[in-house]
Amino acid sequence: YGYPVQDLARHCTFEEVAYLLANGELPSRAQLSRFRRAERALREIDRDHVGVIARFSRAAHPMDTLRTAVSYLGTREVAWGGEKPATDKRRAMALLAKIPTVMATDYRFRNAKRRIRPRDDLSFSENFCYMCFGRKPAPEVARALDTSLILYAEHGFNASTFAARVVASTLSDIYSAVTAAIGALKGPLHGGANEAGMHMLGEIGTPARAEAWIRGAIERKRLIMGFGHRVYRTGDSRVPTMNKCLEDLSAWKGDDRWLRITQTLARVVIAEKGIHPNLDFPSGPAYDLMGFDIDLFTPIFVMSRITGWSAHYLEQIADNRLIRPLSAYTGPPQRKVRPLARR
Ligand code: COA
Numbered sequence: 001y002g003y004p005v006q007d008l009a010r011h012c013t014f015e016e017v018a019y020l021l022a023n024g025e026l027p028s029r030a031q032l033s034r035f036r037r038a039e040r041a042l043r044e045i046d047r048d049h050v051g052v053i054a055r056f057s058r059a060a061h062p063m064d065t066l067r068t069a070v071s072y073l074g075t076r077e078v079a080w081g082g083e084k085p086a087t088d089k090r091r092a093m094a095l096l097a098k099i100p101t102v103m104a105t106d107y108r109f110r111n112a113k114r115r116i117r118p119r120d121d122l123s124f125s126e127n128f129c130y131m132c133f134g135r136k137p138a139p140e141v142a143r144a145l146d147t148s149l150i151l152y153a154e155h156g157f158n159a160s161t162f163a164a165r166v167v168a169s170t171l172s173d174i175y176s177a178v179t180a181a182i183g184a185l186k187g188p189l190h191g192g193a194n195e196a197g198m199h200m201l202g203e204i205g206t207p208a209r210a211e212a213w214i215r216g217a218i219e220r221k222r223l224i225m226g227f228g229h230r231v232y233r234t235g236d237s238r239v240p241t242m243n244k245c246l247e248d249l250s251a252w253k254g255d256d257r258w259l260r261i262t263q264t265l266a267r268v269v270i271a272e273k274g275i276h277p278n279l280d281f282p283s284g285p286a287y288d289l290m291g292f293d294i295d296l297f298t299p300i301f302v303m304s305r306i307t308g309w310s311a312h313y314l315e316q317i318a319d320n321r322l323i324r325p326l327s328a329y330t331g332p333p334q335r336k337v338r339p340l341a342r343r
Contacts, residue, residue: 001025005151009241014124014149014304015039018096021154021307022089042097043118043127049073050105050115058110062103062299063192067182069102070095074175081171081317088317091174092310099306100124103299104131125149128303133291140252141290144245145300148283151238152301154308156231160184160191164309168316169323181309182302188225191280191305194297197226198284202294207260214268226281227269235276242282249289258285 001024008017012026019027019035027035052072056065073095081088105115108131116131125145129137137145155161164181168174185191204213217224229236243262250259262285266277287297 005153005238006241009147009150012150014146014153017150017153018124018307021311022092038093039097039124040118040120040127042094043101043120045098045101045105049102053102053105054109056106056109058112061186062106062110062295063182063186063302065106066099066103066299066302067179067186069106070099070182071175071179073098074173074179079173079175081168081173081177082320085314085318088174088314092306092314095174095178095306095310099303100128101131103296103303104128107132107293107296129290132296137290138252140248144249144286145290147245148242148286148300149304151242151279152283152304154305154311158190159187160305161309161312165312165316166323168313169320171317171320174310174313177313178306178309181305185302185305186298191298191301193225193278194280194284194287194301195294197281198288198294198297200225201258201261201285204261204265207257207264210261210264211268214265215272218269218272224265224269224275226284227273227275227277229276229278232276232278236278238279239277239282242279242286246282246286246289249286253289255289258288261285 001020003020003026008020012020015036016026016032018039019032022035023031049069049072053065053069056068079091101118104118108115116134118127118131122130122136123142123146125142126136129135129141129145136142157165160181163184164177167177167180188196204210214224246259246262250256262277262282266281269275269277283301284294284297287300288294292300
């Protein structure tokens with residue numbers, strides 16, 4: 001909608017950006033207050049839904065439980081695409097409001113703890129931290145989480161958004177589109193890179209090891225997670241804003257281990273390969289400093305990107321045409337089938 005994401009990150013809350021993606025304009029005070037009230041009123045999930053989450057294996061990855069729990073929401077009503085836009089907008093709002101509750105509930109159960117109900121007096125980011133950890137986060141954490149959610153909210157025709165639009169174009173429903181998008185986001189070449197990048201930082205361990213490790217990885221032609229981008233060839237414009245968050249969080253925590261490792265890796269990979277870090281590279285260690293387990297990093301991406309997916313879904317069905325590419329066939333020319341007895 002014309003706003004540089006860096007400006008949105010500097011001047012807005014995540015709720016304002018969610019409103020922008022749902023409505024095409026930034027909200028006035030009154031509009032924001034109505035939007036917040038509506039989102040907060042929809043945060044709770046019902047007992048049956050909690051029961052479904054309670055039955056997931058504790059060993060399951062949170063992206064798999066989230067994908068399944070979102071799909072479950074679609075079983076509560078008979079939903080088809082191309083219904084009244086107001087119906088789909090209501091569903092999009094419910095998905096935005098309930099996804100953090102689903103994630104926090106699953107997180108608590110996985111750690112053998114009782115679930116914590118959402119609060120309606122906390123912001124989107126504060127409430128998520130509260131539901132995971134049982135206390136309101138420090139302002140530094142809430143602001144950094146909000147900034148990362150703004151940076152992740154929407155990003156053109158990335159793989160998960162494209163998956164959502166393909167599903168929308170068949171006039172299937174929003175739950176199916178979002179479920180497909182979550183499946184696409186999980187992969188380490190897409191959203192899963194923030195987890196994979198963090199595992200890599202853990203493997204390196206200390207800043208002193210970073211330079212030798214990355215040079216060895218380059219020599220062995222290893223894929224460096226959190227680097228490279230299909231569209232950005234000279235750097236991801238969201239990275240400086242997220243780097244600043246990582247710096248601020250490191251200073252706040254008095255722990256600059258990840259910051260120093262990421263700085264060394266970025267310097268060497270840019271110099272040796274001309275490949276730049278993408279947003280997933282600084283966001284992983286920032287989430288770690290906020291106190292989140294690594295397997296929650298990609299679900300946090302979902303918590304934000306749901307706004308972009310929903311906006312694309314609504315745009316697709318407002319002026320729909322089935323997305324059905326042709327493939328360039330390179331197999332044998334047409335031939336006759338020989339019955340089994342003669343083969
Ligand atoms: N580490 C090491 N080498 C990389 C690399 C990385 N992260 N990203 C790209 N390259 C290499 C490729 O292997 C290729 O080398 P080659 O020409 O010798 O075969 C060259 O750089 C050009 O890459 P290209 O094929 O144009 O990249 P792509 O557009 O197909 O891939 C990604 C884009 C994002 C899939 C890729 O960069 C990647 O896998 N990155 C790591 C995962 C990641 O961070 N994903 C999040 C993206 S937001």
